[in-house]
Amino acid sequence: MQRSLVWLTSIALLVAGTATVAAPLGLPPVPVPADNPQTAAKIKLGDKLYHDTRLSADGKVSCSTCHDEAKGFTDHLQVSKGFNGLTGTRNAPTVINAAYMTTLFWDGREPDLEGQSKQPPINPVEGGLANHDMLLEIVRQDPEYIKAFREVFGADAADISIDDVARAIASFERTIVAGDSPFDRYFYGGDPKAMTEAQVRGFALYTGKGRCVSCHRIEQTQALFTDNRFHNIGVGFKSIQGKEDETAAAFVKEKRAGANVDVTVLTQANMSELGRFAVTENITQVGAFKTPTLRNIAVTEPYMHDGSLKTLEEVVDFYNNGGRLKDTDPVSDFLSGGIRPLKLTDPEKKDLVAFLQALTSPEYAAQASK
């Protein structure tokens, strides 16, 4: 019941118009592609598809398996589990506010939610279907889906396409937006009491000595907490350290031979660590991954593209040591020029964590206190 109320509110926001309706405090209006306008029926259809476990090889995996509303739209696993318990290489990013991302997946290999949503059902360690036709067969035989697709897309059962499926799921995901955190009420709402003293001190560190804001951006009127860019911050490189050349060469060879990047990076641990390079083949982007939003970060543990950091305390230590958990660990040769030791004191580290806990939206506050 509570969930549907949230959805209804979001639907009202979006359907009324894409650019003029007020978004949650601290967020800009949700960008909606011109060729996929939001409608209540389409969102409802997307909701059903998003939660439909039948659309997988073992009939047990849906979008919500790894992007579970009860877990901040993540799965709280280091790396996600697909059909038959198979694991991939990457930590499930939250769907909350994914609507604002200019690229999707940790390496940005898809430009929008529509493109993103088509990949997992047919990835061999996620949904596990051999192809999209297997998914469409199920959809085309379900009377509820037939009715809904006719209403939303005007499509007969036989004409239901994977692009329509993707549009519906993306429309649903564009309703999963959340702002109005204590930070938003403090910074945009003008309420000086919205954050604790420790959080206020942490905010100063976030924009100052901690250097966080340069990538996890806060603007004058809204904050996405991402720059939508790709950086090598030193996560996950150890498995290919000293073998970057052969790993990159082998990857490119496979790609030239027709290998699917989505499959390769989720099934081959070494190649996964090539990051953005896998998409662009730009050697200045080896090991670079997308800057995730920090909104609701307190409910989306564990962290980083490989889920290698368990707590926010570990994340702060990682940055404080200049891209490594312990100051005796090796540093990636490909490390971004933005990453360097921060020399934060222990009280400062605590304040910074406190600030990160001020980014939780009311919808997910109960999850944070668990």
Add this chain to the structure above:
Amino acid sequence: MSKTINRREFLKRGSALVAAGSLPLSLVEVAFGKAAGENFTFAYISDSHITHVKGSEFVRNWDRGLIRAVAEANLLDPRPDFIFYGGDIAQLGKAEEIDHGLEILGGLNGKVHYVMGEHDYYLDLGDYWKKQLGPDHYSFDHKGVHFVVLNSILTFDDWTNNKWPTAAERMHQMARLDNPQGSPFMVGDAQREWLKTDLEKVGKDTPVVVFSHSPIQKIHKGWNFWTDDAEQVQALLKPFDKVTVIYGHVHQIQYNQIGNISFHSAMATAWPWPYPSTYTQVQTWLPKLTVEMNRADPFFERDATGWQFINLHTGNVDMSYMLPDNSNRVVAFDTRAGKPVDTKYQAVANRIPPQTHY
């Protein structure tokens, strides 16, 4: 709709569209030199300015720049035939700095050729550098191309030998910009005589590539973006059909064409310099062909630094600038125009505007 598809296709086919500016991994087939079938490539790293603090401590930022360039250059596939290092390994010419820099450069897979920079030279007049790396001017032939390395950062004997109380003071003076006590760089009579003799045995249709630390052209005297006897060196190169001069020192992208000679600069791995044209106190002669980079984001210490991957085809140079945290660029020889041009940003409308929000 078409916009969405275009963007998706762009993301997926990004490699095809930006291949020239990124790693042409596994795809490089460079037709080069006179002998058919002898294709090759090389990489160029420069201006690391490794700075000793004390004991085993060095300035981290400059270390990281060189470490990253070495790591990235090692990904080139097929392997470059060799790598050039364009000078200024060290900041103040100290043996510790040269040793530390060479240790990092030791990670490069492949043969490295070195050019002397003024920061390597003016403490001990290049003694330690030469002890480690050999002569400061030399030439060699490779697959039909004649390569020449010059030490272009010499200056008047009197300034070098008689003006300063200590070697360290001399180094510090030469390291300063806009220094009224400074002195212009030059190749000098002895090396020009050597060059003249060296070139006598080279056929005029052999492509010639010259490496120097300072530009063998006159751009900005106050920062020694300058070689005082540039015209005399150019005159020695004039009889050849195709000549390219590649230099470091300026920490920015520059390119130019003077007669038969193409000029290309290299990025530093350490830090970027502003363009003289943006430095309004003095008149500037920055070559008009140069498209200046967008302003660096100071948060990303590697922004506006980088290194180069070089294709020589038909004897002319295409410079691929590898620019972390920025957009890679390619300055290629345009055979119709007879000069190097930026392949993407030459037209004013295509340029990336400088950042304005700070």
